[in-house]
Amino acid sequence: MGVLYNQVADQLQALIQQGVYRDGDRLPGVRVLSRQFSVSISTILQAHQTLEGRGYLDARERSGYFVRLPALDAPEPVMQKHRAKPVPVTAREMALDLCADEQKRMVPLATAIPHPDYLPLRQIQQSTLWAARRGLETLDYSFPGKESFRRQIAQRMATLGVPVSPDDVLATNGAQEAIILALRAVTQPGDIVAVETPSFPGILQALEVVGLQVIEIPTHPSDGLSLEGLQLALDKWPLKACVVVTNHSNPMGARMPDERKQQLVSMLAAAGVPLIEDDIYGDLYHTGDRPKPAKAFDRTDN
Structure with a gap:
């Protein structure tokens, strides 16, 4: 039998x-x-x-x-070697081609869109109806974002160890626009910016839009951005910013340990180089507590 x-x-x-x-x-x-x-x-x-x-x-x-197809035991990615010099970014067409391919034949891992089965559709529908009943209050222009919304964001940030006031919060049309605005605030076209490699295509697109050069910093699949590689770049090049996804980076999935986040913040503060942190995936932790953003260790407003 x-x-x-x-x-x-x-x-x-x-x-x-x-x-x-x-x-x-x-x-x-x-x-x-x-x-x-x-x-x-x-x-x-x-x-x-x-x-x-x-x-x-x-x-x-x-x-x-x-x-249910079982998960594959994929080998751990290998950290790439450090590139010797800054290069211009040419990612726009590559990213568009990738998105087009995903729509045709691939699982869309490059976009943060979960399967509908994971979404609380009923609650979303109820919230949408509730907002629609409030009429123009939910439909009018409100720059830089409704005060009640920015207050909720400030309360959420406080739980992550990042005390900010509602006046510190700017609502944008998504993370990519926020990254572009942050880059434009601290750089000029042609400046050199440090980025992880491999990096999320949307970040590369933002760098290309602003007209920046990048120095690629190797990224470890567990520890995140190589601090040793970043120090080499800081010593050799006039960096104007560093763009990092500290928690569950795309595509590596790296979650930088807190002690390395502290080191990252201290290194950049000492060099006077602003850190632009994309924490879009911080809530995707699997065990323990939600990982802190690097901003929680910032003592110099950098």
Whole structure:
């Protein structure tokens, strides 16, 4: 009996791996599979349990069994070597091509858009209706953002160890515009800026829009930006800013430890180089407490 249900499990697994049943698909009912494989229902149920243990199926109450492709054991990325000199940024066309390819045939990992199953759609709909009933109060222009909204952001920042007032908060059309505004505040076209490599394409686009050169700083998949590489760049080049995603960077996924964040802030403050921190993924922590942004260690308003 054990050999038989394992054989059924192996055949179902082969169908999943061949793409006959894809991730999220519901498997046929146990009676249908019982007839298909000419085995008993109990054998099918044991085969399902075997595939659950292998990570290929999810059992959902009153719904059946659904395909779940197991996570691949990908090798840890290798930190790239330090580049010797600044280079102009030419990322716009590459980023547009990447987005176009993702829409056609790839999982969109470059954009922070979760699968609809992860979203609280009912609560979003209720909130949208609540806001619509308030009429023009929710629809009028409000630069630099409604005071009540900026106050909520300030309260949220306080929980991260970053005390700011609502007057310190500027609402933008997303993180990319915020990065562009920050770059324009501290640089001129042609200036040199330090960035992680590999870096998020949207950051490269922002650097290109502002007309900056970049010096690429190697990034470790666990520790984040190489502080040793950054120090070499600070010693050799007149950097005007450093752009870093400190928590769960895209595409490396690196989460810089707090002690290295402190070192990063201190190094840049000593050199008089502003830090532009993108903390868009800080809430995607898996265990423990939410990681602090580097801003929580800033004592010089840098």
